Amino acid sequence: MMEWSEIILRLGVATLAGGAIGLNRDLHGKPVGLRTLALVSLATAMVVVLVDPVGPVGFSDAGSRVIQGILTGIGFLGAGVIFHAPDHFRIRGLTSAACTWLTACVGILCGAGQWRIVIVALLFTTAVISIGGPLERALHRLLGGRDLPGHSRDDDPAQSSDAGPHQPGK
Template identity: 35%
Template sequence: MDQIFADMFPTTQIPYPVIVARFCGAIFFGGLIGFEREAQDKAAGLRTHILISLASAVFAIISIESVHMPGLSDEQVQIDPLRVVEAVTAGVAFLAAGTIVLSKGEVRGLTTGAGMWLAGAIGLALGFGHWLIAAFALTAGLTVLYAVGRLQSLYKSRRPLPEPRIVEGKDQNSKPSPEKARGLKKPKP
């Protein structure tokens, strides 16, 4: 029974209370970014950003601990923790790409994808124990999402609408009737 407990709770380079604190920080910081996305009614919201940030923190902690694991720390085994950063970056980029869509000629979801990428970076920073870097990244990210988002909305609301172009007596900005759009002819009265 002692061997099972020893296997479940091995000695770690980072004390368990610190690991838990880093995970809680990743949950909280990722959640703040996700909350903003959720408030904007985006596809990737609170839970998605929390999970990305937490998963990134887990990868970072595991990479630190793997360097110090018995059997992996001798000279014959070479472990590069920076590969974890590359793997998380690629994985989060894959998830973020899934939120980007082309709809009616417009690209949507770029900001949400970037927010997911930032949540991953913040999770890595917390996993590696860089609380100040994570806090600054969170502050900068929320500033961009809230403040710059408000400025964009203000700019768009004050921008004059384009004037309709009339070519040969037809308004080019008007939409065709549903029948015309489907190629059907209107019945004659």
């Protein structure tokens, strides 16, 4: 049987890691936030600890099936934050959906006690969600790509597709 300290460590780190990923989404006004992703990570860690309490020695067949089920189910949760804005011809929420799925994976790793992988994954996640958007916009300007939805070449908010009189209710 797993010791209390190990259970608290695995579930606590999973909750904090998921909350940290969710904080970024929340600060950017996205549909998932700190609480949602903290709970996703905690829940997945709980299930992994339940089915494979021995931890980092590998997963049993039952543990493998549980992880497959988690990742499939989380895909449906992630799909719930994706929506199509037909008047803007764009899809929104893909990064939040990806963060939801990634948070479930972090929870699985915490449940398995794979701390090195958790640390590296969180470092890469922080880098991608912190600098990915500004880097993407800068590369679009530098390489002459299409304007990103909602951003003009001059970053003039008055020129964004959200500001015109064509919007319903304006």
